[in-house]
Amino acid sequence: MLAAIRAILDLIYRLCGTTYDLLYLDHSCSLGWFVAGAAIIRFLKAKIDAKDEDEATILEQELGIVKFMLRTLGDRTNIGHRQVNVLEDIYNAEIKGQRRKAATAPSATDQRAETDHLMFPNMQ
Numbered sequence: 001m002l003a004a005i006r007a008i009l010d011l012i013y014r015l016c017g018t019t020y021d022l023l024y025l026d027h028s029c030s031l032g033w034f035v036a037g038a039a040i041i042r043f044l045k046a047k048i049d050a051k052d053e054d055e056a057t058i059l060e061q062e063l064g065i066v067k068f069m070l071r072t073l074g075d076r077t078n079i080g081h082r083q084v085n086v087l088e089d090i091y092n093a094e095i096k097g098q099r100r101k102a103a104t105a106p107s108a109t110d111q112r113a114e115t116d117h118l119m120f121p122n123m124q
Helices: 002-016 027-049 055-076 078-094 109-117
Strands: none
Touching: 002 027, 002 055, 027 055, 027 078, 055 078
């Protein structure tokens, strides 16, 4: 399943490298991104339980990429905003209840800013 999630992330990276308007994508794409995000949260929870901080950090960054794409789509349609809100609710229920304190988990705004910086380093 993790390989499938990373394949979806690879497609997201490729899509970000184009000027294609996300509005023209079928809604099944955003559903795939949402499901990948939900699965990342489950893997993240397992890695936190296993005290694998390195992998947990990578999964948090990958979740940030999924949220970025859904927010970008959400700038044009409501479906992206709804899916991001549900992902954040799942994250809060599954992860913030773990040993990690809410202060160490980056906020959605911080994740988006970090993701924007990683994907578009030349933009200020």
